[in-house]
Amino acid sequence: MSIGALDAAAAYGRVFDLKDRAALPASGTSVAPPAAGGFGGMIEAMVTDAATSMRNAEAASARQIAGKGDLVDVATAIGAAEAALETMVAVRDRVVSAYGEIMRMQI
Amino acid sequence: MDLKTAVGVSASGLRAQSLRMRLIAENLANADSVARIPGGEPYRRRVASFASEVDRASGSAGVRVDAIESDPTPFVRQYNPGNPAADAKGYVQMPNVKGLVETADMKAAQRSYEANLGAIEAARALTMRTIDLLK
Numbered sequence: 001m002s003i004g005a006l007d008a009a010a011a012y013g014r015v016f017d018l019k020d021r022a023a024l025p026a027s028g029t030s031v032a033p034p035a036a037g038g039f040g041g042m043i044e045a046m047v048t049d050a051a052t053s054m055r056n057a058e059a060a061s062a063r064q065i066a067g068k069g070d071l072v073d074v075a076t077a078i079g080a081a082e083a084a085l086e087t088m089v090a091v092r093d094r095v096v097s098a099y100g101e102i103m104r105m106q107i
Numbered sequence: 108m109d110l111k112t113a114v115g116v117s118a119s120g121l122r123a124q125s126l127r128m129r130l131i132a133e134n135l136a137n138a139d140s141v142a143r144i145p146g147g148e149p150y151r152r153r154v155a156s157f158a159s160e161v162d163r164a165s166g167s168a169g170v171r172v173d174a175i176e177s178d179p180t181p182f183v184r185q186y187n188p189g190n191p192a193a194d195a196k197g198y199v200q201m202p203n204v205k206g207l208v209e210t211a212d213m214k215a216a217q218r219s220y221e222a223n224l225g226a227i228e229a230a231r232a233l234t235m236r237t238i239d240l241l242k
Binding site (some may be wrong): 005070072073075076079080083086087089091093 | 111114118120121122125203227231234235238239241
């Protein structure tokens with residue numbers, strides 16, 4: 001698992017940093033290029049991380065079924081994958097609900 | 108994150124205790140294994156010794172099996188002239204495995220394994236509750 005549960009909170013905080021940075025050049029003369037990171041980039045990175053730990057868990061299970069693996073490895077790899085996926089889903093839900101909140105704002 | 112490291116450390120404990128369990132099973136299975144040649148040495152009881160091992164990446168101290176050692180306790184001599192492994196005087200050397208000692212050791216291994224499982228469960232529950240903060 002390359003993302004921890006607390007990293008998620010940090011990533012959530014970074015979204016706002018990126019937004020601030022994106023907003024800054026927009027007040028300038030030229031059209032600001034889209035931010036390199038942004039929400040899409042962050043989610044993409046998290047999905048990639050979660051997918052990597054899922055693949056590790058899958059490989060460990062496959063080794064176990066083939067009779068070459070270690071049951072402890074399977075259990076820890078699946079645990080790590082579950083935590084990564086749960087973190088990603090929680091951050092996504094939180095950010096999407098924040099987006100929905102903004103869209104519902106009265107202008 | 109430290110909770111993840113804790114799971115890794117407990118996993119090393121699980122591996123160490125499962126090897127200890129394997130050795131106990133070997134000892135019990137070979138409690139009556141005598142020598143192939145007359146007057147020879149029978150099966151010698153084996154025990155695992157553990158050592159702490161520091162993982163450089165996380166700085167955590169896991170456990171590893173340092174060595175599998177043979178128990179130097181003397182063998183039990185049993186008078187049994189009919190046994191093919193008996194020496195010239197009719198004595199057979201029996202393994203130095205004691206059922207009671209192995210059973211007690213097995214209980215200790217079982218308790219230790221369960222303690223490590225409990226630690227993994229607790230660390231996982233804490234991780235999940237931390238994620239729940241985001242929800």
